[in-house]
Amino acid sequence: MASAPTSKYNSHSLENESIKRGTFFILIDKEVIYICPFNGPIKGRVYITNYRLYLRSLETDSALILDVPLGVISRIEKMGGATSRGENSYGLDITCKVRDSVLSYEGHSRRDMFEILTRYAFPLAHSLPIFAFLNEEKFNVDGWMVYNPVEEYRRQGLPNHHWRITFINKCYELCDTYPALLVVPYRASDDDLRRVATFRSRNRIPVLSWIHPENKTVIVRCSQPLVGMSGKRNKDDEKYLDVIRETNRQISKLTIYDARPNVNAVANKATGGGYESDDAYHNAELFFLDIHNIHVMRESLKKVKDIVYPNVEESHWLSSLESTHWLEHIKLVLTGAIQVADKVSSGKSSVLVHCSDGWDRTAQLTSLAMLMLDSYYRSIEGFEILVQKEWISFGHKFASFPTAFEFNERFLITILDHLYSCRFGTFLYNCESVREKQKVTERTVSLWSLINSNKDKFKNPFYTKEINRVLYPVASMRHLELWVNYYIRWNPRIKQQQPNPVEQRYVELLALRDEYIQRLEELQLASSAKLSDPSPSPSSPSQMMPHVHTHF
């Protein structure tokens, strides 16, 4: 059942499909009725491959109306059945992550479809390989080469007198969720690190994320200290933080940003966690950033989904949006990141960021702060490195700086899409140690291969490289908007102009400029040639050269 050869269906395979090799099987090919949330029932033909489900309308110019990688599916349910009156109505209700839920109906043999979908949408539960391991796409760039930690640290000028690279975690024995290569204070020995690790949740010790090129202040990330109810102290940890503080020869205190709300940090003591107290850490100043945990964020995102699907609220849009708290969360994360960036940029002090495990909120804060501080991360490759290095889930709030980023919105959306698609190995598994065990880099393709071999598609033409420019967004609700092009992109009623007319005009102008520059060069050549050959030029210049205002 599983492997009908592709050739038979070639005419149906996606025109712009780059997955061509023998890894792609058509599993199902059936006529169904699709209940479109926006336009009602549509007759269509559904195709299910081992990578995706897609549906072509049989009514209107056979448009592709659905195209979802199976990895995005989060739930499949059978619906209906034979009624007492003998009517047959069978259906499948398919719910997707991120995207809206999808409903599909099939005549009689829904069992096939249900089973196949379940198997391939949840391969691990059926001991099947994740699609990324089957994908044999070839790109002319190897995205796995993009991030080389040693090179990235070298770019930052590391190691230096105060910071060293350590291989203590080479086999992930110090901390199984940390990468193999870490940057730590020169004055801290590997033994010191081991002792500090005992006092940090999941052994996630403070390690360097970024160093300011001039004032040498640093951003350091870690997990919470294991203070507990009794208020335990650890001399090594206290000393270690002091060593970090001293690396840039600042007399001021080390600033600790605890991403959590104060109450949550206190509550964490009950489970053995906590935060750095004033008593124990004399040379540190602690601030809470009030960012909520992943559960709250997830709930909030679910509410966003509710207000945009299937209908977008009209007159109560603003209060519904407010009630999701989503933009409020974004505001808080941004505010926190601005504070981290400002502290470091002004050279006032080094910054240590943690939440509970230093996993989600910490990564958001450090990567956003780095995006503000270091223009390198605003280039395509820099951003890829940042994602690879710090893990980051969003970036569109920087839309308010349309000339500061090398990449465009499509780049961000592509990354988000493939977060769940399972087509690439980039976002598989939790940490470096598991990825290495699974040989992800050898057995899968990197998302960056797709992007970097086609960079033009992801470039922002307005990008102006400004080295050392610190970007400070304004973390006010008055500036925050829901990312309509991402969250509401499936709704045909909210259709953004693509491409953006300002961008389109600019690209036209760029082309015109290049053309003129080339002509000018030719003219220069011709005029120097004319000195030797005095024959008149064939056409009059005004004919050749339409004026700007008539040109576009």
Add this chain to the structure above:
Amino acid sequence: MLGKGVVGGGGGTKAPKPSFVSYVRPEEIHTNEKEVTEKEVTLHLLPGEQLLCEASTVLKYVQEDSCQRGIYGKLVCTDFKIAFLGDDESALDNDETQFKNKVIGENDITLHCVDQIYGVFDEKKKPLFGQLKKYPEKLIIHCKDLRVFHFGLRYTKEEEVKRIVSGIIHHTQAPKLLKRLFLFSYATAAQNNTATDPKNHTVMFDTLKDWCWELERTKGNVKYKAVSVNEGYKVSDRLPAYFVVPTPLPEEDVRCFQGRGIPIWCWSCHNGCALLKMSALPKEQDDGLLQIQKSFLDGIYKTVHRPPYEIVKTEDLSSNFLSLQDIQTAYSKFKQLFLIDNSTEFWDTDIKWFSLLESSSWLDIIRRCLKKAIEITECLEAQNMNVLLLEENASDLCCLLSSLVQVMMDPHCRTRVGFQSLVQKEWIMGGHCFLDRCNHLRQSDKEEVPVFLLFLDCVWQLAHQHPPAFDFTETYLTVLSDSLYIPIFSTFFFNSPHQKDTNMGRESQDTQSKPLNLLTVWDWSVQFEPKAQMLLKNPLYVEKPKLDKGQRKGTRFKHQRQLSLPLTQSKSSPKRGFFREETDHLIKNLLGKRISKLINSSDELQDNFREFYESWHSKPTDYHGLLLPHIEGPEIKVWAQRYLRWIPEAQILGGGRVATMSKLLEMMEEVEHLQEKIDERHHSQGALPAEAPSLLRSSARLSSLFPFALLQRHSSKPVLPTSGWKALGDEEDLAKREDEFVDLGDV
């Protein structure tokens, strides 16, 4: 630094604590009075302008980087404006100041621009009006263009405080006579100053010729005629001297009810359908009179219902649409969101911003206007019907909707000249009572309704959604809205053309000289230098390519084809109906609640309006054709440039749409420059022309609120919120949960 007392300390970098206030009251800081010196700044007076009162050693507060500074200077009040004369260095050496208004300086407030005056007494803010018993230590002026001025009077002599405060209150709040408007003193004194190009080709609609021209332009002359029955305002003082009615309509009919009950032409669509307006007949109790009215209206309807006239759809705006009261209430709530005293207030309201915005209903009113305009457009365009707008005086919502429909349907109205002509036609000649609606004479607060501003905001929504479709920029719309309060232009200072003409005429008889030469707002050179006027022109706008006569016919046809959408009949597919039946049982059986929501939404689709709206939006936009706005929740936005421009916290340096637009302008200049160079090569001329100076040159860090933005220090300090998190409510449980080890790969 002369005359500058630095009285505040910044705290923007401190971490926000709930109690943290970044705003330091200058009163709390001791200022050495000996240092208080004033640098003389001369008062610039317009022709005819007179100084009324003044006060020295006034401290003007400047908001910046979430702290406040003060500048000492003189506060004066003339019969035209309130002005602060101080040595404000911040205004110098700046890109922004190149967009300077020649009439109104940065620290000038025209008397008509004053909205509300407050006094601070023992740290308490109270509104000021009438006779005062006690004089405040601080004066706060809220302006109609949403600026907020704080003037400290602590160091001012007592008698000067009395004089300036009572002077300002009297001259801005006491009811005025029309004759006392500064407009007349100015016009008399500036009699000989003739502007270079007073109208910029704007059609004023004050002659029969102008109306004939408009009829011809829209091909309305087949079925409609311009009449001069109201010449000298013999019939009505609400109607203009010349206007347009259906050709068969007898002129006597116009006289019957002083022009009421008459369908008056606004505009003709390419398919021959017309947009008409009518003011209601007087309300009568008497049966006999009602009978007369009824038969009169019957006669009128017979005239316009007969071929060649299309079926008429009547839109009664007095009963089925927004009321003026709605608009007034909404705007007075809405504007309060922007009249912000300090940074603390900004951040305190930030968390609730969306619900505050929604509870004002201003954006919803905009949406309703846009929606109504789309409905009217659908009738004209897709249903081939005439639309008759009905309103008591046909001079408020009629003006708004007829001009909005024309902006959407007639690309000519999206050029600057076309837009200005439209405002002349529908608003000025249409008899919109600007004097009352702006409350220029302070005679009745009840009458003050920002109908014209609402129109500009609707146009802004369209322009914002379709950037290449308009010849002018949002800056143009903003300065136009500001011009409502500048009493040197006659445009917005009369209730009707009749009122304007009679007041000018009598004046001229009294002085036995030629009639007053009043300025029109359309002469932008009065307010802006040519360089600044560049910012009113949209670089993205492309004029419609002009073709020679032979080709024109063909394109006209093509243009029409593009405009006209398939009729609704052919569009609604019978297949869907059949199909619906087929799937009905499926839907009922299978899909309980969850899907019923979806099915309802597709029922709505049957609606003509939806069909028209969605069909238009699913096609690529022709910027020279019909233009419809998006009206979904997220698409209606706050016109940041107009409403947020004076709030330092609201701007993003080097950000916003301004950033891409300035890149675009730079590139345009570069291309033009290259083109010149190539041309020169061909003409073998040696010397290169000097590079044209650009307003936007080296503009990487322009404010997102360019060219306004008060904060001009281009600080590198980030702006940080000072207020915390709102209660989470039902999410409290989740908030307490432990973080978990989450793999995004299998969420």
